[in-house]
Amino acid sequence: MNKFNKFAAAAAAFAIAASMSGCSAPEAITIGKGTQTALTVDGYEVPAGVFIYNEISAYNNAAYELYTKNGAQPSVDDVKNAAIGDLDAVDWIQNKATESCKDFVAYEKEFEKIGGELTAEQLDNIKSVISANSSNDMFTDNGIGEESLRKLIENSYKQEAIFKHYYGIDCEKGCSEDELKEYYQDKTTRVKYFAVSMVDDNGEEFGNDEKRRLNNMITDYVKEINAEKTNEGKLKKIDECEEEYKEYVEKRTAEAAAKAAEEAGETTTTTTTTTTTTAKGETTTTTTTDPYANEITVTKFTTTTADKDADPATTTTASAEQQASLKAYQAYNDYLFNKLECYKAEKYDYDEKNVYIVIKADIKERMTKDDLWSEDNIDALLNERYYSDYEDMMKAIAESYSVEKNSSAYRKFTPFKLKLESDQT
Numbered sequence: 001m002n003k004f005n006k007f008a009a010a011a012a013a014f015a016i017a018a019s020m021s022g023c024s025a026p027e028a029i030t031i032g033k034g035t036q037t038a039l040t041v042d043g044y045e046v047p048a049g050v051f052i053y054n055e056i057s058a059y060n061n062a063a064y065e066l067y068t069k070n071g072a073q074p075s076v077d078d079v080k081n082a083a084i085g086d087l088d089a090v091d092w093i094q095n096k097a098t099e100s101c102k103d104f105v106a107y108e109k110e111f112e113k114i115g116g117e118l119t120a121e122q123l124d125n126i127k128s129v130i131s132a133n134s135s136n137d138m139f140t141d142n143g144i145g146e147e148s149l150r151k152l153i154e155n156s157y158k159q160e161a162i163f164k165h166y167y168g169i170d171c172e173k174g175c176s177e178d179e180l181k182e183y184y185q186d187k188t189t190r191v192k193y194f195a196v197s198m199v200d201d202n203g204e205e206f207g208n209d210e211k212r213r214l215n216n217m218i219t220d221y222v223k224e225i226n227a228e229k230t231n232e233g234k235l236k237k238i239d240e241c242e243e244e245y246k247e248y249v250e251k252r253t254a255e256a257a258a259k260a261a262e263e264a265g266e267t268t269t270t271t272t273t274t275t276t277t278t279a280k281g282e283t284t285t286t287t288t289t290d291p292y293a294n295e296i297t298v299t300k301f302t303t304t305t306a307d308k309d310a311d312p313a314t315t316t317t318a319s320a321e322q323q324a325s326l327k328a329y330q331a332y333n334d335y336l337f338n339k340l341e342c343y344k345a346e347k348y349d350y351d352e353k354n355v356y357i358v359i360k361a362d363i364k365e366r367m368t369k370d371d372l373w374s375e376d377n378i379d380a381l382l383n384e385r386y387y388s389d390y391e392d393m394m395k396a397i398a399e400s401y402s403v404e405k406n407s408s409a410y411r412k413f414t415p416f417k418l419k420l421e422s423d424q425t
Helices: 006-015 048-070 076-080 089-113 120-133 146-167 177-187 208-227 231-264 303-309 320-338 375-399 407-412
Strands: 037-041 044-047 188-197 282-284 296-299 346-349 354-361 403-405
Touching (some): 037 407, 044 048, 044 146, 048 076, 076 089, 089 146, 089 403, 120 146, 146 375, 188 208, 188 320, 208 354, 403 407
Antiparallel strands (some): 037 044, 037 403, 188 296, 188 354, 282 296, 346 354
């Protein structure tokens, strides 16, 4: 999901909120004249509907905190009676909502500062999103009207516009297109490979004769690929070698099944299904008409990559098997980026069970507008490279704001007077 589409993410969370407690729902919230503005941030009057929306988001965050702590989905009462950090649930939720409102105002003011304008297409999209969400009982029953929805959805678009203004190509805090290309090329490579398994379907290691046969096949495959005179020919040849290996595996499986049936005095028909699994950090092209079918792009493994992917093998509680798997992938990743030459097929011993026939290609050849260097991919790379800096910039602006809370609104819209569970499924 687009990093800036925070409204859609929160709305989806509201829509699927499960009813856990069985308590009777509170009456629908009404917003009176004295509570139309929930708080004023740096002179900007934040509507009650925006504040309530952020309270519900904060409640969902609180519920998730308890879920990760206890391993069970909490009821509304569970959250209400919980302490989160050093605060009770009400204070924690309202503090979070207040901070979100400050962020909201920061985006509003910065968008105005840069002279931003929403496009006609964006305005049409906003109307569509309002129409799709205006009847959501989590909004209607909590007094979040269409005007507040409009402000919230517009704010998501404004966030993206501000990012592009500061961190886009050749912008004040961004980089040139050539610099972004260098960033991408440094962390991405192209690979074709297939695995030759050294164990049978039961995970048992093959005998010496079969292992010798497989190793001879691997040696021949590598020679055949490298014997091709063009890079294109090498990339095509590895596909042919993979098909040849698959046919061999199917024949071996069928022969083993027939032998077992004969020994048991039975007749059997064997169907073989081949499953291809890619390692972590890889994406696979599956369209058969794609000139790069069976090719994958691999991202350079870093500590940041591991944190982002939240791989259980990066934790101290990971099993020995998980740790071994991660270690094997790290070694393979390092081999791809630092040891394997472009367009030179090699044998790679991935782990005790698998040997890879692998070839690397030049990533620059695919960096065209209709392939890896599309507008969407450029935007994604800019987000990847600069979004954290952008958040820090906007957070610093928000934290500089003074806040005046409307105590009447904070009392009236205390989170556990709101409807926090959806009737919709």
